[in-house]
Amino acid sequence: MxxxxxxxxxxxxxxxxxxxxxxxxxxxxxxxxxxxxxxxxxxxxxxxxxxxxxxxxxxxxxxxxxxxxxxxxxxxxxxxxxxxxxxxxxxxxxxxxxxxxxxxxxxxxxxxxxxxxxxxxxxxxxxxxxxxxxxxxxxxxxxxxxxxxxxxxxxxxxxxxEAARPAEALPLTPRQLEVARLYADGCSVAQIAACLCIDEDTVRGHIAKIHGRLQVRYSWQMTARIKHHWQEVQEATRHLDGQCPPPP
Known part of the structure; x- marks a missing residue:
């Protein structure tokens, strides 16, 4: 740009x-x-x-x-x-x-x-x-x-x-699911890093890889895909419930 x-x-x-x-x-x-x-x-x-x-x-x-x-x-x-x-x-x-x-x-x-x-x-x-x-x-x-x-x-x-469209399984690793779930929840990169005990550059790297795997260009597109599979994502990341609440 x-x-x-x-x-x-x-x-x-x-x-x-x-x-x-x-x-x-x-x-x-x-x-x-x-x-x-x-x-x-x-x-x-x-x-x-x-x-x-x-x-x-x-x-x-x-x-x-x-x-x-x-x-x-x-x-x-x-x-x-x-x-x-x-x-x-x-x-x-x-x-x-x-x-x-x-x-x-x-x-x-x-x-x-x-x-x-x-x-x-x-x-x-x-x-x-x-x-x-x-x-x-x-x-x-x-x-x-x-x-x-x-x-x-x-x-x-x-x-x-989306309601009428069958959901396909997300092609993400367990760690990518964790990052995607927290990001879709509204957490910042810093919050995700603190919650998962990794550094912020690693979080950004995961987000970039998630974009590639989901074949999306923008973060709002990534969030939309994650929300479409929200039940699946929540079930796979129950251990994160309440650990990293979104900002007010």
């Missing part, structure tokens, strides 16, 4: 939204708007030339010749998910934000986006102005610096999907 401006580009074919995003980013010198693409046609060339820090992708992006928008009944024709895949392959360090209103009508897209390591954000409708720009910049800042957490709407959709 760059240490100066956050270099952002947009994959969107709605000119109104392009203008809104451009205006929102122009109001904060933290961001540099690199431009937009209306389709995947020149995506590889753009990524190679600019190596952006952050990409905003419209999930409802229409395929060439399919019209301005795909509509609810033809979402399989949209280009948004293939765009995310293409960015992940060409620029693995680029943080991808999927900004869409389709999550509410197509809940499965939450999993499709999160499983790709991208951040799903429900597109906030409303009048364009400073408040909307502040909201967008806040979402992008959280995604880029990895402290983003799912909104209540996304959480409800995700938990509904």
């Amino acid at each position: 760059s240490t100066d401006q956050i270099r952002v580009f947009l994959v969107e074919d709605d000119w109104a939204w392009i203008g809104m995003v451009r205006e929102a980013l122009a109001a904060d010198p933290t961001y540099q708007f690199l431009g937009h693409l209306p389709s995947r046609a020149a995506l590889d060339e753009f990524l190679a030339a600019h190596q952006p820090d952050l990409a905003i992708v419209d999930l409802g992006l229409s395929r060439p010749g399919a019209g301005l928008d795909v509509g609810l009944e033809r979402f399989s024709e949209a280009e948004g998910l293939p765009v995310i895949d293409q960015i992940s392959v060409r620029c693995s360090e680029t943080v991808v934000v999927a900004l869409s209103g389709y999550f509410l009508s197509h809940p499965y897209l939450v999993w499709e986006v999160m499983n790709r390591g991208a951040v799903p954000i429900v597109k906030q409708e409303g009048p364009v102005g400073p408040e909307w720009g502040h909201w967008l910049r806040g979402q992008l800042h959280a995604a880029y610096y990895e402290y983003w957490r799912p909104s209540p709407a996304i959480e409800r959709l995700r938990y509904g999907l």
Whole structure:
């Protein structure tokens, strides 16, 4: 990640939204708007030339010749998910934000986006102005610096999907289960180290390995996976009950 401006580009074919995003980013010198693409046609060339820090992708992006928008009944024709895949392959360090209103009508897209390591954000409708720009910049800042957490709407959709999804066994060692359980409980790295009598660098190493084994990019994704297997995790780590309470 760059240490100066956050270099952002947009994959969107709605000119109104392009203008809104451009205006929102122009109001904060933290961001540099690199431009937009209306389709995947020149995506590889753009990524190679600019190596952006952050990409905003419209999930409802229409395929060439399919019209301005795909509509609810033809979402399989949209280009948004293939765009995310293409960015992940060409620029693995680029943080991808999927900004869409389709999550509410197509809940499965939450999993499709999160499983790709991208951040799903429900597109906030409303009048364009400073408040909307502040909201967008806040979402992008959280995604880029990895402290983003799912909104209540996304959480409800995700938990509904998890309830209907069979849980697979977690591919973690006993020590990794201990670290994951304490982290998901809200414990800090220092608390986990004290509780397990190991140093903080070892805790961070375990967390990195857990990310790899669960194939997730962010800590909130790791926590979501652990919570999905919470009964299994608790049963395997009963000896930790009450030993490292989360901070108030």
